[in-house]
Amino acid sequence: MQQDPNPRPATGYPYPNPQQQAAAAGYPYQNHNPYYAAQSNPRAVLIRRLFIVFMAFLIILGLILFIFFLVVRPQFPLVYINSLSVSNFNASNNQVSGKWDLSLLIRNPNSKMSLHYDTVLCSVYYRRESLSDTRLQPFDQGKKDETPFNATLSVSGTYVDGKLADSIAKERASKGTVEFDLRMVSFVTFRYGAFRRRRYLTIYCDGVAVAVPVTGSSGKMLGLSKKCKSY
CATH class of the missing domain: 2.60.40 (Immunoglobulin-like)
Known part of the structure; x- marks a missing residue:
């Protein structure tokens, strides 16, 4: 009997999972679907950004006061x-x-x-x-x-x-x-x-x-x- 050179999987046979294939091959599976990415907490992001802005404001204010007192140098009478x-x-x-x-x-x-x-x-x-x-x-x-x-x-x-x-x-x-x-x-x-x-x-x-x-x-x-x- 002559075999078909291009055999096809039988109907109902489970299609291989790409994650399982990657694991079997020794490569980590990467999910490129953005809907499966971890969602960040909007409140935590807002607090972090406000903290960065506040710290930048303090640093700028400190530099301004430092330069001011270097230039003016208040002295007691x-x-x-x-x-x-x-x-x-x-x-x-x-x-x-x-x-x-x-x-x-x-x-x-x-x-x-x-x-x-x-x-x-x-x-x-x-x-x-x-x-x-x-x-x-x-x-x-x-x-x-x-x-x-x-x-x-x-x-x-x-x-x-x-x-x-x-x-x-x-x-x-x-x-x-x-x-x-x-x-x-x-x-x-x-x-x-x-x-x-x-x-x-x-x-x-x-x-x-x-x-x-x-x-x-x-x-x-x-x-x-x-x-x-x-x-």
Whole structure:
């Protein structure tokens, strides 16, 4: 019997599965049908994209601020005490009286930023003990401006600890001087065009020696102008 050179599969014989054929041949089967591809979660994709946009915004904003502060360089004002005098000064029987007249020079070192000072609280201390304070009105400073600053502080018969009064008396007797500390605090706004930055400012002038002999009640600051600390 002669065989058919092109045999055909009999009717009803199962057609080979391409996935099974690929597995038998040792090759991984690839499904190119897009309807069988894994579907991504739209919400997860949206959240991922928003996160990328947010991080890019933060990086750009950080670079802008970094370049801005490199160019502008906000600096605290420079403060010098020019004079400090006291009159009607007395410290005895746990009481202190006196009137302090203060003269400062405040300099804005910024060449591109103006300054605005809110209400300034000015205080005089002796060994960290407040003796008197006063509030002064707000003021502005232009770029590179210098502003004279004057203040008067007074106290009459305020109570102090006995040790403090004794310390003042001993210092006057031994040196003929009394060292006072001055402190001023204010909120300062740095202004550059539309840019605004508000900072808390403390000005501290420590160890300002005032000649007040035991036999007198008035005296003036010793030495020349002295630079104060600003922070």
